[in-house]
Structures are given as structure tokens and as C-alpha cells.
Amino acid sequence: MHNPATTATDSELAVLPATATRDPLNIEYQWLNPELSAAPVAVFLHEGLGSIAMWRDWPQTLCDQLGMRGLVYSRPGYGRSTARPHDTKWPVDFMTVQARDVLPALLDTLGVDSAERSRMWVIGHSDGGSIALLYASSFPGELAGAVAIAPHVFVEDISVESIAQAKVAYEQAGLREKLSRYHADVDSAFYGWNDIWLNPAFRTWNIVDTLRAIRCPLLAVQGHDDHYGTMAQIEAIAEQVPHTQLVKLDACGHSPHRDAPEALNRAIITVIRSVAATSHGTMARLD
Numbered sequence: 421m422h423n424p425a426t427t428a429t430d431s432e433l434a435v436l437p438a439t440a441t442r443d444p445l446n447i448e449y450q451w452l453n454p455e456l457s458a459a460p461v462a463v464f465l466h467e468g469l470g471s472i473a474m475w476r477d478w479p480q481t482l483c484d485q486l487g488m489r490g491l492v493y494s495r496p497g498y499g500r501s502t503a504r505p506h507d508t509k510w511p512v513d514f515m516t517v518q519a520r521d522v523l524p525a526l527l528d529t530l531g532v533d534s535a536e537r538s539r540m541w542v543i544g545h546s547d548g549g550s551i552a553l554l555y556a557s558s559f560p561g562e563l564a565g566a567v568a569i570a571p572h573v574f575v576e577d578i579s580v581e582s583i584a585q586a587k588v589a590y591e592q593a594g595l596r597e598k599l600s601r602y603h604a605d606v607d608s609a610f611y612g613w614n615d616i617w618l619n620p621a622f623r624t625w626n627i628v629d630t631l632r633a634i635r636c637p638l639l640a641v642q643g644h645d646d647h648y649g650t651m652a653q654i655e656a657i658a659e660q661v662p663h664t665q666l667v668k669l670d671a672c673g674h675s676p677h678r679d680a681p682e683a684l685n686r687a688i689i690t691v692i693r694s695v696a697a698t699s700h701g702t703m704a705r706l707d
Contacts, residue, residue: 431472431500434493436525441517447526448472448500452483452490460539460564461532463523464492465548467675468613471499473602478677479543482685486692488541493526497612503605510616512625515547519554534562541692543567545677546648547613549640550627553657557633565637565695567688570646570674573656574626575617582647583617590614631660638664639691641684643672665691 436445450472453459464479466472471494483490495518497504504510511517527537541564544552549571556566572579589595590610603609616622638661640654651668658664667687672680 431494433500434526434529436522436529439521439525441521445496445502445522445525446500447493447496447502447522447529449491449493449526449530452480452492454489456487456489459487459489460541461489461491461536462486462541462543463527464490465523465542465544465551466492466495466498467546467548468617469498469599469609470494470545470548471602471609473499475677478681481681482543482688485685485689488692491530491532496522497605498603498609500604503608504612506607506611509619510612512616512619512622514616515550516554516627519551520558523551523555524559537562539564541565541567543569543688544571545569546674547572553631553634553638554627556636556638557627557630560633560635563636565639565692566634567639567641567691568654568657569641569676569684570643570649571640571653571657572649573628573631573653575623576649576652578650579648580617580623583614587614587618628656628660631657634661637691637695639667639687640664641667641669641676641687643669643674643676643679645672645679646674648674 431448431450434447434449436447438444462483464475466475472492475492479490479492494501496502542552542555549568550573552566552568553571553573556563586595596606596610599610600606640657642651642654654666658666669676669680669683676684
């Protein structure tokens with residue numbers, strides 16, 4: 421039996437070199453099924469308060485069912501990765517920075533070459549789903565496909581209201597103690613996410629038009645009971661990317677991989693296998 425991606429000792433640290441726009445970064449990462457060296461890679465992009473540990477065993481379960489390798493990592497500010505300096509606020513375009521700069525730099529550092537990237541899937545949840553969409557938009561010819569689970573493409577009132585409630589829970593109702601199990605610097609993780617989402621300047625954040633650049637196969641998933649976003653999010657994606665496959669899950673909140681894992685896995689497996697069966701794993705990219 422595989423160990424779930426929850427144990428810090430299972431993960432390693434990759435050092436991303438400094439660039440003109442950022443200092444060097446330590447990124448916590450873990451390979452799943454590394455022995456499947458010829459298999460395609462699925463990269464998992466966690467939610468706004470997530471980390472390797474918070475995924476629990478879902479990425480491993482999905483990779484086992486697909487026969488794929490997996491790469492899970494904690495973004496800067498989360499898990500055991502370089503913490504966010506407490507006097508630093510994430511910029512409004514923080515998710516674009518992760519998609520266009522940090523993820524490609526991590527792939528370079530880990531030796532994931534262009535041939536592997538052309539067969540790679542990015543699978544993201546919440547903020548990670550938005551980053552998956554932005555990566556697919558930024559590198560339209562370098563990806564087999566993308567899965568966006570409960571993503572955000574614009575800011576809704578329901579999101580801001582729930583994030584404001586999360587701040588109260590963090591400061592007054594024990595959420596800080598719960599999250600501290602998953603992050604070396606829990607305030608770095610929480611306030612990096614919470615401060616930017618509650619910043620009035622972030623209300624205008626919108627990546628809908630950016631999505632038009634996506635050419636790879638795309639699956640977008642949303643739960644009907646999500647208190648961080650509505651179906652308008654994935655419907656906006658489908659308007660910009662007509663070949664998007666939408667899945668709307670009943671009795672499911674913001675975390676389909678926890679609330680409805682069997683239905684989510686079935687949807688992802690169906691899409692990935694259908695792409696693999698088309699032209700030996702490539703689908704016409706609708707250029």
C-alpha cells in the first residue's frame with residue numbers, strides 16, 4: 421500500500437534559483453509512483469490554504485487508478501516551502517505569478533522536459549484550479565490537458581463572505597490550530613490567502629478573457645453546495661473555451677475530492693482516458 425502524501429518525511433525540497441522578479445525559493449514536493457518512469461505526469465495544484473499534506477491520499481488514489489506518475493508540491497508560503505515574509509502581501513496577480521513563473525521553474529528544476537510536459541496534466545483545486553487554467557492559457561501547446569476543480573475566474577460575493585468568515589474562525593474558533601498541522605508557518609499560509617482575497621483591490625480580479633488561449637482538453641468541476649463559488653464560475657469557463665467538459669456534482673461543497681471522490685475520479689479518468697485514446701494520447705488542439 422502506498423503511503424498517502426501527508427507525511428513531511430516523504431517530501432523533499434527543491435531549490436528554485438533567484439530571478440529578476442523573485443528571491444530563491446525552497447519548494448516542498450513529492451513524486452507519486454516514481455517507478456512509472458514512462459508514464460505521463462499529473463501535477464496537483466492545491467487550494468488557497470492547502471499543501472502536500474492537506475491533499476491526504478487523494479492524488480495517490482487517482483494516480484493509481486490512472487497508472488500515472490504524480491507530482492504534488494506546496495506553493496511558496498505553504499507547507500514546508502519558503503514562508504511568505506509576514507510584512508509581504510500577495511499581489512492581485514499572485515495566481516498568474518504561480519502559473520507563469522513558479523510552476524515552470526519547479527518543472528525545470530525537477531528535470532521535467534518539454535516532451536514530458538506535452539503529455540502532462542495539471543489538476544488544480546480552488547486557487548489551484550485557477551492556476552491550472554492560467555498555466556493552460558500561458559502554455560497552450562505544452563500540455564496534454566487540465567482539470568479545474570471548484571476554480572475561481574472572477575470574484576463573487578459568496579467567496580468574499582466565506583473568506584471573511586474564515587478569518588473569524590482562524591482568529592477566534594480554532595482554525596489556526598487545525599491548519600498548523602499542515603504548515604510550518606501557519607500565519608504565512610493563512611494571511612497570504614486571506615489578506616489578498618479580502619483586499620478591495622482584488623474585487624476586480626478577473627481572468628475570464630485569458631481563458632480564450634486554452635487549446636488543450638479541459639474539464640471543469642463544481643459542486644452545487646460550494647460556499648466559495650457558484651456554477652457561474654465554470655459556466656464562464658465554458659463560454660470562453662467551448663470544448664470544456666463541465667461536471668456539476670450534487671451534494672458536494674467546495675472540495676469534491678473529499679465530498680464526492682468517486683464521482684470526481686470517474687469524471688477525471690473518463691476525460692484523461694478519452695484523450696489518451698485519441699491520436700495516441702493527443703487531441704486536436706483547436707488552434
